[in-house]
Amino acid sequence: MSLPSRHALVPFVSVDHMMRLVLHIGIERMMVELADAIEADFRRWPEIDKTPRVASHSDIGVIELMPTSDGQQYGFKYVNGHPSNTRRGLQTVTAFGVLADVATGYPVLVSEMTILTALRTAASSAMAAKWLAPRGSRVMAMIGNGAQAEFQALAFKAVCGIEEVRPYDIDPAATRKCAANLAGRGLRVVPCATAEEAILGAQIVTTCTADKQYATILTDNMVGGGVHINAVGGDCPGKTELAPAILHRAGIFVEYPPQTRIEGEIQQLDPDHPVTELWQVIAGTAPGRLDAGQVTLFDSVGFAIEDFSALRYLHARLAGTGLWLDLDMIADPDDPRDLFGMICRAETAATAA
């Protein structure tokens, strides 16, 4: 059969390609570049579509499509959330994504996004902390040592200059895994046996636990002044990590209020509790941290625009690496009206071969 045309081929980045790309670029450099790409899109936030995600719920999980566009490119992420998957040895969250050209509607990239989402989540957190954390922050408590923990630690090292990470998890095996993975990467890693111990001396507290219920990972008396809280784990209805009293005395920064009020820590607050949109801080239209003593909170739930930034960064970064496979995904007959004839010619070619 004849080879598909150029337009018929869509580059696909597999999990293996993505791992190699991370190693090729270097994870810290990739975190810095991703944080820059995400920051650039936050700066032009009003230009980018903020379509609500489309969720399909079942008794045991959810499958979501998260589309967005800036008028030039279109992207979406497919992502599932199935807490019971871990028991089957499967990932709770897996994802893949697609980037397309708005002018033609043709896809231009298909990529795994489980790893890419882990990278963009950590890069977004670190980018937010760059704007919100106290100046000179060097120590981060890392509460919850699951799949996201090492990515967070390295993003904060690369983007914010964090030198010491203090991991804690209710499961000591998770802390051991996290500490072992971070060994030899230029961070002082101090495994901790309690959350109280982890936050000792920390200017930044990252919470990223998998608790599905309203949980209190941080109680009010644990959080002193001059701390930045990066709350990553409260990311769906019914799942929060912080005591409401902390929220009441913190300056709260969010990605997109309509989504965060449903999914984030602030689902515990009145729907009109004041919050600041992070993009406004970056664009210079709203203040960030008010003073050194303030408690700031980035109530992160993950937004489609961060995935869109990551997909466009990936697409631009692939050039010259060879780290993709061309998929023959778009039927592209010589005469666009002759789709059927393309099949007929495939028959002729197969018979002749």
Next chain:
Amino acid sequence: MSLPSRHALVPFVSVDHMMRLVLHIGIERMMVELADAIEADFRRWPEIDKTPRVASHSDIGVIELMPTSDGQQYGFKYVNGHPSNTRRGLQTVTAFGVLADVATGYPVLVSEMTILTALRTAASSAMAAKWLAPRGSRVMAMIGNGAQAEFQALAFKAVCGIEEVRPYDIDPAATRKCAANLAGRGLRVVPCATAEEAILGAQIVTTCTADKQYATILTDNMVGGGVHINAVGGDCPGKTELAPAILHRAGIFVEYPPQTRIEGEIQQLDPDHPVTELWQVIAGTAPGRLDAGQVTLFDSVGFAIEDFSALRYLHARLAGTGLWLDLDMIADPDDPRDLFGMICRAETAATAA
């Protein structure tokens, strides 16, 4: 690097695979099987999600995601519509789709859907005509001889017993292409120079033109009694093919009224004009054709459930054919919490190799 686990691999059906599958099964047999699969889902219509499609519009086209689920499986189609693509030698409409397991959220199939959509559209039309067209219909007028024409002709031959097809297009080259592609396939093909000539003696009239404006492919005086109209081309806001007077004297059957009232021929009618949902005819809860003299109209716009039927049919039909490629799309570390460690081990493996 170590091989990905079974769950990490998602079968991908390329355009080439799809063409070979059509040839392997035989296009007429595939039309019959697809029509059966779609009919079975229409029969259990209330059990299947009817989420509205999610559209991203630009000045020159649209990109849509069409998700649905039956609680066991989840599917979505990505489809674009860019009328100006033809001038660039690109397809107006291209599509791909994904099927996933609701229990785990893991994708189980990725497929091209440009060809599969052409197949399911024709199979849906023929399935509807099986229920609605006059008994003993043997002649079909085929008005509009673009990419969908041959699929329609062969679906109606296979599913409804059509023996003669009368193609007409405002561009005679399209009619010649259609007639040439259909030669030797057991249909009597009578190319026609006008729409009036095409409908001579036809019990079924299929309209499938690419006109983007409100057009009148069929005027009132062209349509006599006892005809079934299969209107495929009126499929988006502002795009219709039939004179309103025809609609006023026809029994109108639709896939999903909320979508058809916006996209179909009936966008020309009052929003409360009576229509019958096709699934109710199949489930036996609404009458189909009332008598031999009635004009029936299937106002087809294409619905997500038809794509879902087609994806599930494809998934079941692939077994044993080898007509797919396994994509390493889902990051699946041995320990679900150790995504970062998977990247580290890839580094070790790459260094050792």
